[in-house]
Amino acid sequence: LSGSxxxxxxxxxxxxxxxxxxxxxxxxxxxxxxxxVSEETAQRVHEALRSxxxxxxxxAATLRTxxxxxxxxxxxxxxxxxxxxxxxxxxRELARRxxxxxxxxxSIAAGDRAATQAIYSRGIDGLIFTAATAQSxxxxxAIEREAPVVLVNRSVPDLAxxxxxxxxxxxxxxxxxxxxxxxxxxxxxxxxxQGASTARGRVKGFTETASAxxxxxxxxxxxxxxxxxxGYTAFESxxxxxxxxxxxxxxxxxxxxFGAMDAARDRGLDIPKDLWVAGFDGIAMSAWPSYDLxxxxxxxxxxxxxxxxxxxxxVADSTRPATHLRFSSELVIRGSTAHAAxxxxx
Amino acid sequence: LSGSxxxxxxxxxxxxxxxxxxxxxxxxxxxxxxxxVSEETAQRVHEALRSxxxxxxxxAATLRTxxxxxxxxxxxxxxxxxxxxxxxxxxRELARRxxxxxxxxxSIAAGDRAATQAIYSRGIDGLIFTAATAQSxxxxxAIEREAPVVLVNRSVPDLAxxxxxxxxxxxxxxxxxxxxxxxxxxxxxxxxxQGASTARGRVKGFTETASAxxxxxxxxxxxxxxxxxxGYTAFESxxxxxxxxxxxxxxxxxxxxFGAMDAARDRGLDIPKDLWVAGFDGIAMSAWPSYDLxxxxxxxxxxxxxxxxxxxxxVADSTRPATHLRFSSELVIRGSTAHAAxxxxx
Numbered sequence: 001l002s003g004s005x006x007x008x009x010x011x012x013x014x015x016x017x018x019x020x021x022x023x024x025x026x027x028x029x030x031x032x033x034x035x036x037v038s039e040e041t042a043q044r045v046h047e048a049l050r051s052x053x054x055x056x057x058x059x060a061a062t063l064r065t066x067x068x069x070x071x072x073x074x075x076x077x078x079x080x081x082x083x084x085x086x087x088x089x090x091x092r093e094l095a096r097r098x099x100x101x102x103x104x105x106x107s108i109a110a111g112d113r114a115a116t117q118a119i120y121s122r123g124i125d126g127l128i129f130t131a132a133t134a135q136s137x138x139x140x141x142a143i144e145r146e147a148p149v150v151l152v153n154r155s156v157p158d159l160a161x162x163x164x165x166x167x168x169x170x171x172x173x174x175x176x177x178x179x180x181x182x183x184x185x186x187x188x189x190x191x192x193x194q195g196a197s198t199a200r201g202r203v204k205g206f207t208e209t210a211s212a213x214x215x216x217x218x219x220x221x222x223x224x225x226x227x228x229x230x231g232y233t234a235f236e237s238x239x240x241x242x243x244x245x246x247x248x249x250x251x252x253x254x255x256x257x258f259g260a261m262d263a264a265r266d267r268g269l270d271i272p273k274d275l276w277v278a279g280f281d282g283i284a285m286s287a288w289p290s291y292d293l294x295x296x297x298x299x300x301x302x303x304x305x306x307x308x309x310x311x312x313x314x315v316a317d318s319t320r321p322a323t324h325l326r327f328s329s330e331l332v333i334r335g336s337t338a339h340a341a342x343x344x345x346x
Numbered sequence: 347l348s349g350s351x352x353x354x355x356x357x358x359x360x361x362x363x364x365x366x367x368x369x370x371x372x373x374x375x376x377x378x379x380x381x382x383v384s385e386e387t388a389q390r391v392h393e394a395l396r397s398x399x400x401x402x403x404x405x406a407a408t409l410r411t412x413x414x415x416x417x418x419x420x421x422x423x424x425x426x427x428x429x430x431x432x433x434x435x436x437x438r439e440l441a442r443r444x445x446x447x448x449x450x451x452x453s454i455a456a457g458d459r460a461a462t463q464a465i466y467s468r469g470i471d472g473l474i475f476t477a478a479t480a481q482s483x484x485x486x487x488a489i490e491r492e493a494p495v496v497l498v499n500r501s502v503p504d505l506a507x508x509x510x511x512x513x514x515x516x517x518x519x520x521x522x523x524x525x526x527x528x529x530x531x532x533x534x535x536x537x538x539x540q541g542a543s544t545a546r547g548r549v550k551g552f553t554e555t556a557s558a559x560x561x562x563x564x565x566x567x568x569x570x571x572x573x574x575x576x577g578y579t580a581f582e583s584x585x586x587x588x589x590x591x592x593x594x595x596x597x598x599x600x601x602x603x604f605g606a607m608d609a610a611r612d613r614g615l616d617i618p619k620d621l622w623v624a625g626f627d628g629i630a631m632s633a634w635p636s637y638d639l640x641x642x643x644x645x646x647x648x649x650x651x652x653x654x655x656x657x658x659x660x661v662a663d664s665t666r667p668a669t670h671l672r673f674s675s676e677l678v679i680r681g682s683t684a685h686a687a688x689x690x691x692x
Contacts, residue, residue: 046483050490070448078430078437079630087424087449102416102448103433137392144396228634262635284425288574289608290636 011052020048029098070100071311072124074138076131080226080255082281086130086153089304097308126311128152148314152307153298155197155324162310163324166298168198168280171329172205175250175278175296178331180213181343184248184276190234190260191221192252199226199252202280206250218242226252231259239267247275248337254279254286254295261291261336272338282332292335299327357398366394375444416446417657418470420484422477426572426601428627432476432499435650443654472657474498494660498653499644501543501670508656509670512644514544514626517675518551518596521624521642524677525594526559527689530622534592536580536602537567545572545598548626552596564588572598577605585613593621594683600625600632600641607637607682618684628678638681645673 017024022041029037030045037045048054073090075083087101094101102124126148129139136156142149143161150162179187189206192199203221210217220238223230231251239245249264251257257279261271269275279286282297306325313320333339363370368387375383376391383391394400419436421429433447440447448470472494475485482502488495489507496508525533535552538545549567556563566584569576577597585591595610597603603625607617615621625632628643652671659666679685 046487050487078433079427081425081427081430084424084427084430091424091449100448100450102446103437104446141392141396228631258634258636266635285574288604289612290604 011054013054015052016045016048016054019052020044067125067315069098070102070124071308072102072104072127074104074127074129074131077225077227080253081283081285082226082253082255083130085283086300086304089300090128090308093301093304093308097312099308126150126315128307128311130154146318148311148318150307150311150314152303153198160322162307162314162322164303164307164310165197165324165326166303166329167326168201168329169205171280171296171331172202172207172250173209174205174331176206176209176213176215177343178278178337178340179248179250179276180210180215182248182276182337182340184215184246186216186218186242186244186246188218188238188242188246188249189220190231190238190249190251190256191219191223192226192230192256193223194221196226198280202250202252216244218246223252223256226255228255228259228262231256231261232263233259235260235263239264249275249277251277251279254281254283254293257293257295257336258285258291261293271336276337278337280329282329286332287334294334294337295332296329297332298329303327357400359400361398362391362394362400365398366390413471413661415444416448416470417654418448418450418473420450420473420475420477423571423573426599427629427631428572428599428601429476431629432646432650435646436474436654439647439650439654443658445654472496472661474653474657476500492664494657494664496653496657496660498649499544501547506668508653508660508668510649510653510656511543511670511672512649512675513672514547514675515551517626517642517677518548518553519555520551520677521596522552522555522559522561523689524624524683524686525596525622526556526561528594528622528683528686530561530592530594532562532564532588532590532592534564534584534588534595535566536577536584536595536597536606537565537569538572538576538598538602539569540567542572544626548596548598562590564592569598569602572601574601574605574608577602577607578609579605581606581609585610595621595623597623597625600627600629600639603639603641603682604631604637607639617682622683624683626675628675632678633680640680640683641678642675643678644675649673 013024013027017027020027022045026037026041027045030042071094073087075086078084087103091101127142127150129149129151130153139149139156139159139161143159150164152164153166155163155165176187187210189203191203194200207217207219218238220234223234234256249260251260257277261277264271264275264277271277277293279293279295282295285291286293286295310323310325331342333342359370359373363373366373368391372383372387373391376388417440419433421432424430433449437447473488473496475495475497476499485495485502485505485507489505496510498510499512501509501511522533533556535549537549540546553563553565564584566580569580580602595606597606603623607623610617610621610623617623623639625639625641628641631637632639632641656669677688679688
């Protein structure tokens with residue numbers, strides 16, 4: 001009976017560590033899927049976990065520490081390939097820090113609902129918003145509740161909230177200078193959703209600089225979301241109504257540019273002979289030979305690392321003043337603009 | 347003081363419901379981001395949440411009910427656009443049922459580690475594996491621990507585990523018959539990762555049927571993962587070594603087919619005049635004009651709905667015998683095979 005009583009004592013992570021001949025920290029690393037444990041050690045820990053029957057209890061740990069080790073990510077539309085790349089980058093960053101990722105997709109639970117759900121969730125320590133607009137109720141709610149939040153690749157001016165973005169305006173301006181430098185006198189612009197600070201910044205930088213340089217400008221702005229469909233239809237309406245056809249086209253993001261290129265080719269245009277096209281984001285697909293797209297690449301890994309730093313420091317100190325970081329993009333020249341060189345710095 | 351004492355009573359969801367003039371179930375729906383609540387009602391509930399200061403406590407609820415309302419998803423590589431589409435479909439299905447999604451990406455926490463972490467996590471009620479192989483330690487571990495698990499778009503024969511897949515073998519066989527029916531005597535195949543049951547099934551169905559029909563067959567199999575790069579390099583090695591060049595090519599998935607098409611065009615081949623190409627999955631990109639790819643489309647939404655049904659019933663009853671569901675794909679004919687009609691049913 002005493003044997004049976006011993007047998008039923010609830011095993012602890014200390015039992016597991018002793019049996020595997022490792023430290024409790026190592027047991028915890030294996031349970032968290034941390035890569036820094038050798039395959040052989042992990043194997044020993046797994047065997048010890050099995051033979052002791054030890055089970056970590058996350059719910060109890062959460063009540064005790066008030067931390068879950070999980071960060072939430074609110075994204076707009078995962079089928080825009082920019083977001084999978086962002087998730088991949090974030091996943092690597094979190095794995096490096098033994099943290100986990102929970103995902104909310106605003107394209108599913110419509111609009112703000114998903115973000116609201118994330119804010120009320122107690123399963124996460126903090127939230128990364130990539131889909132916020134100034135009009136976002138969820139964002140206002142998060143600020144009100146003092147939920148640890150960081151905006152990534154979105155900015156809302158005058159909001160007391162950590163923000164990490166790319167200098168979209170400067171990137172748009174650089175693209176206009178690039179087109180002008182190579183003699184394009186009529187240029188086109190396909191913008192993006194009004195609510196997205198990224199689209200607004202790129203449009204502002206491009207149109208202001210194009211005007212200042214005396215270029216004739218054809219613009220189609222808006223769209224419900226950045227998408228291939230939007231790029232395709234926007235291209236058609238732009239070229240249908242333009243009296244003088246643009247010879248160079250800047251698109252609000254790469255996905256939109258793919259749609260515009262497909263539409264241009266369906267009209268028999270040759271890229272880059274008849275039309276230059278450039279995008280924004282620098283997603284992997286932009287390098288595929290079918291598109292070979294010139295694009296402004298944002299420093300995604302650096303932005304993500306900075307955002308996670310900010311969020312964790314916010315979790316630790318809710319009173320720290322808000323920080324607003326702005327990174328520069330890099331113009332990647334490819335075949336869609338005939339591999340034409342960058343102009344000398346302004 | 348009594349006013350102050352009243353003011354400090356911990357508010358409950360009942361207080362919120364009363365103040366908003368709705369049921370507690372409605373409050374819970376709003377907190378879960380459920381779409382079935384009208385915008386106006388949600389607004390009232392949010393105001394009541396703010397004025398009462400009520401905070402749902404997920405950790406306590408988890409200890410009480412042993413349910414977290416979160417399902418975990420283990421995926422292989424989120425930058426393969428098939429997975430974002432799967433996540434989108436799963437997200438819709440979970441939102442419909444007031445459930446949440448946590449994500450583990452095996453391409454980040456290398457190999458089995460991510461899945462192992464998911465299994466030990468107490469933050470989830472059950473797990474959807476989309477990256478399991480027969481050799482997967484994580485999968486064996488999950489079965490040993492009687493963790494509620496369902497395999498989606500992967501199968502492991504003789505495993506006592508709920509599984510939902512597509513009939514990959516039948517799809518491969520249909521593709522071989524389609525090519526043969528239109529007079530292709532030499533056909534090519536670009537397979538996929540050896541560990542993936544999807545790739546193995548498609549390869550088996552295609553090669554066996556092609557042989558039975560007397561077609562000459564050129565095969566490149568393997569690859570670390572389904573990717574554009576793999577399709578591109580596999581195409582090059584297949585066409586370099588083939589004595590008689592294939593006139594029709596079946597690729598293990600759509601992403602691989604895009605890579606193969608880009609490689610073929612870089613060699614000056616015209617698709618479909620010189621070469622037919624077909625893929626598998628039916629992702630949205632396959633319809634883009636640059637590829638316009640004939641593909642076997644799997645019924646993703648149906649598969650996901652079935653998988654969630656199985657998983658929830660497994661959470662409720664761990665002793666139910668394992669179920670293995672197999673869905674049929676549908677051949678979607680497009681320009682990459684010259685819009686040539688399907689043969690009559692065998």
